[in-house]
Amino acid sequence: ILNVEQSPQSLHVQEGDSTNFTCSFPSSNFYALHWYRWETAKSPEALFVMTLNGDEKKKGRISATLNTKEGYSYLYIKGSQPEDSATYLCAFGPGSQGNLIFGKGTKLSVKP
């Protein structure tokens, strides 16, 4: 059974703090790794898709790295803002089809 683990489950930080989360996935049969941001009462929104070992992606204050050999990805948020409060999901693509295996997410709360 393919499993995607995310840690921590939840995180409470102060505005201005930088933070990072981890996504662990099987290192075999890797095809793609996705990160999504999911705000309460909304639907998941794509942040990044990474396919190559060593990939680094950045969008504003958010960045992500990928290590396919050891099966992990990090998501970093620099200078967290209250509007960054959301659940961050990672999803592993085990093959060339589009089916994704999602982790349960890291819930981030940023206090003003």
Add this chain to the structure above:
Amino acid sequence: DSGVTQTPKHLITATGQRVTLRCSPRSGDLSVYWYQQSLDQGLQFLIQYYNGEERAKGNILERFSAQQFPDLHSELNLSSLELGDSALYFCASSVGASGSKEQYFGPGTRLTVT
């Protein structure tokens, strides 16, 4: 707004009944995915269609079926409903069929089975 639409937004029905959830993908997207989000579970992949053809299948129950029509909208049919089928059902779309393309999620349909 992702451009993916889903109807209805909420659905309340009784055990044993059958319901149909509808999804229209973003303009230009050929792939449609269905996911189920139950309490305390992550998003579970159910099925993928690409340009009208089934492309990948996840842990979809035999009581559930889906199809994608020539205009690319998709329907997920859930029959002989059980209490445990209560969940949030998301549809997502992407431009291609492979996992290297980001998926755009609709607002979801919340199904409550009583």
